[in-house]
Amino acid sequence: MEIRLDGFSFQYVSSQPTVVSEVSVAVASGACCAILGPTGAGKTTLLLAISGALGAQHSSGTGRGEISVGPHVFRPMPDKVLFPQVGLCLQEPQIMISGLRDTVYDEIKFSLENISVDPELHEEQIVSVMERLGIQHLRDRKPFTLSGGELQRLTLATLLVVQPPVLLLDEPGNSLDDDALSRLVRILRQLRGRTTVLFSDNQPDLAILAADSILIMEDGEVISFGDKKSFLKNLGEFKSSLPVRKWQDVIRVLSRSSSLRAKRVKKRFGLA
Amino acid sequence: MRFGTASKFALSATLALLAFFLPWQASLVLFLCVVILEIFSDTYKPISAPAHKAFLRFLAYLVSLGLFMVFINGLLIEGDDDACIILGLSFYPDGLAFGLNVACRLMLLSSAILLFFVSTPIKIFADLLGYFGLPQKIISIILLTTFYLEQLPARIRQIFWSQEARGAPIKGNFILRIRSFFSILSPLVLSSLVESVNRGMALELRGFRGQVPPSRPRDVRDFRLAYLILSTSFVLLLWQVWK
Numbered sequence: 001m002e003i004r005l006d007g008f009s010f011q012y013v014s015s016q017p018t019v020v021s022e023v024s025v026a027v028a029s030g031a032c033c034a035i036l037g038p039t040g041a042g043k044t045t046l047l048l049a050i051s052g053a054l055g056a057q058h059s060s061g062t063g064r065g066e067i068s069v070g071p072h073v074f075r076p077m078p079d080k081v082l083f084p085q086v087g088l089c090l091q092e093p094q095i096m097i098s099g100l101r102d103t104v105y106d107e108i109k110f111s112l113e114n115i116s117v118d119p120e121l122h123e124e125q126i127v128s129v130m131e132r133l134g135i136q137h138l139r140d141r142k143p144f145t146l147s148g149g150e151l152q153r154l155t156l157a158t159l160l161v162v163q164p165p166v167l168l169l170d171e172p173g174n175s176l177d178d179d180a181l182s183r184l185v186r187i188l189r190q191l192r193g194r195t196t197v198l199f200s201d202n203q204p205d206l207a208i209l210a211a212d213s214i215l216i217m218e219d220g221e222v223i224s225f226g227d228k229k230s231f232l233k234n235l236g237e238f239k240s241s242l243p244v245r246k247w248q249d250v251i252r253v254l255s256r257s258s259s260l261r262a263k264r265v266k267k268r269f270g271l272a
Numbered sequence: 273m274r275f276g277t278a279s280k281f282a283l284s285a286t287l288a289l290l291a292f293f294l295p296w297q298a299s300l301v302l303f304l305c306v307v308i309l310e311i312f313s314d315t316y317k318p319i320s321a322p323a324h325k326a327f328l329r330f331l332a333y334l335v336s337l338g339l340f341m342v343f344i345n346g347l348l349i350e351g352d353d354d355a356c357i358i359l360g361l362s363f364y365p366d367g368l369a370f371g372l373n374v375a376c377r378l379m380l381l382s383s384a385i386l387l388f389f390v391s392t393p394i395k396i397f398a399d400l401l402g403y404f405g406l407p408q409k410i411i412s413i414i415l416l417t418t419f420y421l422e423q424l425p426a427r428i429r430q431i432f433w434s435q436e437a438r439g440a441p442i443k444g445n446f447i448l449r450i451r452s453f454f455s456i457l458s459p460l461v462l463s464s465l466v467e468s469v470n471r472g473m474a475l476e477l478r479g480f481r482g483q484v485p486p487s488r489p490r491d492v493r494d495f496r497l498a499y500l501i502l503s504t505s506f507v508l509l510l511w512q513v514w515k
Contacts, residue, residue, distance in 0.1 A: 083479040095474045099419035114479035
């Protein structure tokens with residue numbers, strides 16, 4: 001399902017500045033797009049708007065432009081949550097846990113119950129999602145006894161089990177160690193071609209590893225949008241938008257694939 | 273024989289109902305039965321060690337309250353009979369009987385209700401309510417409230433520690449504690465409001481609109497037994513009213 005935003009802007013309160021301003025981007029069906037930018041850049045607002053949660057929760061806000069999700073065009077944005085067509089995973093995974101189910105398995109099953117799918121018929125599907133995310137051993141654990149990384153994977157499982165054509169992830173790299181991050185990269189790569197993925201982050205390493213296109217935002221505005229190649233080519237331009245500390249991650253990631261490129265980047269930023 | 277949830281509920285409801293019209297001797301015997309059931313029966317086995325501890329603590333308060341009621345009523349309610357003097361204090365038999373009646377009723381009523389909740393996880397109770405026809409939206413509200421209450425002590429502790437780390441006078445005399453109470457209360461209320469909005473949004477993002485289908489009864493025979501127990505207690509109640 002293609003995602004398209006045409007001149008989309010949003011203001012929570014009319015007396016306050018615009019949180020997202022004139023955003024126009026298109027993400028092809030089955031592609032993976034990273035939204036990068038510092039805190040307060042408008043990344044979360046953008047994801048909430050696409051999922052429909054912004055329209056449903058902040059009806060008093062002012063929006064302009066339009067958002068298209070597949071064949072559906074919303075002006076300025078969807079006014080109700082688009083689940084199960086669009087699945088959004090919020091930044092804090094513990095918030096995504098319903099509190100209505102006792103075990104990890106039941107928590108995943110809960111998503112199927114909500115869309116009136118008989119979960120007994122889909123046990124195989126639940127088990128397969130758990131295996132893909134490496135949480136099958138947590139099947140009978142209480143969701144709130146899980147660690148940050150495990151919770152992150154569980155919330156992802158609760159969304160993936162309904163196979164949404166569009167998956168939105170708000171800073172999924174938070175609270176993940178290196179292993180969990182590699183697992184997430186693997187999952188995002190597996191979804192390529194089947195699910196349109198948009199994820200936000202304030203550090204570029206996950207984007208470089210998993211995304212096809214990268215959108216950079218600052219103060220609600222789009223600074224750059226293009227494929228990964230053009231992002232890497234123009235790295236220097238984004239130095240002010242992303243904290244310098246994070247550039248070390250870029251270099252670390254780049255150095256995994258091409259030491260020559262890493263050397264070039266290091267030299268460019270005076271880090272050699 | 274191990275009862276199911278429905279029979280357990282029916283038995284506890286019956287005990288609570290009996291507390292309203294049985295004489296104090298019978299109420300006292302049933303109260304002791306409740307204690308024995310909690311400690312020795314499989315059906316009313318507490319869901320956790322802290323639940324068992326809390327139940328015993330509650331019983332201790334209940335017995336103390338009962339004794340206090342008997343003492344006060346015996347001392348203050350005069351009757352036709354002569355007072356008996358115990359340890360230099362005059363106790364009136366009518367007052368003692370009234371105190372015993374009220375105390376034993378209260379003890380049986382509250383312990384019978386608590387006996388059910390100590391041995392039944394709230395989610396199973398919610399299933400039962402769903403089966404009895406309570407709307408799923410209300411059940412969800414009950415479940416979410418209990419879930420929030422479960423999280424509350426940890427949250428209070430967290431706020432308490434952060435306030436202490438900021439140098440707020442958390443420990444000290446009574447006045448200081450009262451003052452510090454507000455520094456704990458406002459972050460607690462604010463964070464609760466923010467979380468309830470976020471949690472509502474998260475549930476909506478997972479397609480939840482309070483429409484989860486009610487659980488199917490697990491054991492039909494158990495429901496038959498439950499209805500039998502409840503009907504018997506209603507017959508007893510009607511007979512008592514008619515008498």
